Amino acid sequence: MADFDVKPSVIDRVRDRPRRLQRLAVLIVILGMGLALLYPLLRDRHGAPIEVRDVPRLPPENLAVIPLAASPTDDPRRVALGRRLFFDARLSPLGRSCGNCHVPASYGTLRAARSPGLGDQLDEFNVPTVLNAALSPYLGWKGKITSLADQLHRVINNPRHMGSNWAWVIETLSADSDYRSRFSALYADGITRSSITDAILAFERSLVTPGAPFDRYLRGEFGALTSEQIAGYELFKDYGCIACHQGRNLGGNLIIRFGILEDPFKDGFFDAATPKSKRFLKLRVPSLRNVAKTGPYLHDGSVETLEEVVRLMARYQLGREMPEEDVRRIVAFLHSLTAPLPENFR
Ligand code: HEC
Ligand code: HEC
Structure with a gap:
């Protein structure tokens, strides 16, 4: 009952307000509607430059999925030399070649949950494929390696992978007359860390599918x-x-x-x-x-x-x-x- 008594008095008060207030209310409503209509326009004009500024940070091939092109053509003799090195277990005192873990029949991986490590132990990671690896700006599962040359240096020296070092690799290859003549035909300095790296990288770049x-x-x-x-x-x-x-x-x-x-x-x-x-x-x-x-x-x-x-x-x-x-x-x-x-x- 009390509610009923209050209502008429409220209506009366509104009715008695000066016309100024009414006009203000109409103005506010019109402004609000105008803003609501303009909002998408304002937002778009504000949003567009942000998108445009963001785009150039990625090269176009990264923006969507695009077909794979054939690999760049490195000197086939370097590719062939790199291939030979990739499958040569003498690069490692453990008697392992790159191809023992990156097995061609398994599309460049190993059919095992985790990579072999030191002795009987297992590495913490699965073996990723070397196919198309040359196209990835980040290498390794954690993506911390950013070049094939750096990756090669690490894998040669990693006790759980090749367990080797450059001095060992250079000495072993230099003892082989076939390698000596192949390297000297292609590289002025013969067998060095840089020529070995160059040949293996040429091979890796050829592994696109x-x-x-x-x-x-x-x-x-x-x-x-x-x-x-x-x-x-x-x-x-x-x-x-x-x-x-x-x-x-x-x-x-x-x-x-x-x-x-x-x-x-x-x-x-x-x-x-x-x-x-x-x-x-x-x-x-x-x-x-x-x-x-x-x-x-x-x-x-x-x-x-x-x-x-x-x-x-x-x-x-x-x-x-x-x-x-x-x-x-x-x-x-x-x-x-x-x-x-x-x-x-x-
Ligand atoms: C004992 C097994 C083993 C051997 C031998 C081995 N790798 Fe690997 N390889 C791995 C594992 C495991 C990883 C991943 C390591 C990581 O994520 O940190 C890897 C990663 C790589 C990658 C990066 C692939 C990608 O997409 O991230 C390349 C390239 C590669 N290896 C090349 C080589 C080369 C060249 C050799 C020989 C010099 C070699 N590997 C020898 C196990 C091996
Ligand atoms: C937010 C990023 C993200 C999204 C979205 C995503 N993935 Fe992944 N994907 C990853 C990461 C990171 C890994 C690696 C995980 C690991 O190794 O433990 C992965 C691994 C994979 C693998 C295994 C690859 C291998 O060689 O082991 C497959 C297959 C895969 N994703 C497919 C898919 C599919 C299909 C979808 C959609 C349903 C999807 N992903 C959505 C980030 C993503």
Whole structure:
């Protein structure tokens, strides 16, 4: 009852207000509507320059997925020499060649969860492929290495990999008359760290794999992919996989935390003993080229199948549980990234 008594008196008071106030209210409403209408325009004019300023930081090939071109043509004699060095176990006192871990039949990886380390021990990492590695600005699972030459220097000296050093390598090669004549034919200084590096890098640069069905599709040969693979590519874009796995290598050019939206360790499929401080690994986004051939997956080789990796990616990197049908289509798409092996890597 009390409420009822108050209302008429409020209305009376409003009615009695001077017309000035009414006009002010109308003005405010009109201004508000005007601003609301203009907002998108103002925002766009404000937003456009930011985007334009951001773009030039990435070379065009990194902006989307583009087909892979053939490798630059290094002197074939240097490539051949580099190939010989790559498969020569005498470069290492442990009797290991690069090709023992980067096995051609396994598309440049090792079919093992983790790389061999010192003696019977295992390294902490899975062996990444050397195929298309020359196209990645960041190397190694952590992406901390930024040139093939630096990577080579480290792997030669790493006790868990080649367990060697330059003096050993140069001495061994110099004792071989065939190497002596090949090097002196190509390099004025003969066998040196720099000529050895040059030859191995020429070989590594030759290890690109154009000619995957997906590249043919990108060039307009639409029949190169099945309809399931095309659906998978669309999902790959829609889910946002492409935000990380992008550029001509579908990866290799970003360093990202693994476990953006969920903690992959808490589910226990990684080594539970991993200390908390090491759990949120910042990793290079791996290239997905030839990924159907390079399992087991992830930095520690803990996952056997592509289906499982795709489910995990959706959960930990995108915060989604992916329906099995979508998993199947994306995996079909990933298979379209398999190219024939380069002729000099068989
Ligand atoms: C004992 C196994 C082993 C041997 C031998 C070995 N590697 Fe590796 N290679 C690895 C592992 C493991 C990694 C990843 C290391 C990391 O992420 O820190 C790697 C990484 C690389 C990469 C970077 C690939 C990428 O995309 O990140 C290149 C290139 C490479 N190795 C070339 C070579 C060359 C050249 C040799 C011979 C001089 C060689 N490797 C010998 C195990 C090996
Ligand atoms: C936020 C960035 C990000 C997104 C989004 C993302 N990934 Fe990844 N992806 C990574 C990182 C980082 C790794 C390496 C993780 C590791 O080794 O532990 C990886 C690894 C992979 C691997 C394993 C590669 C190998 O050689 O071991 C596959 C396959 C893969 N991602 C596919 C996908 C698919 C499919 C999607 C979309 C559903 C996706 N990724 C979304 C960052 C991402």
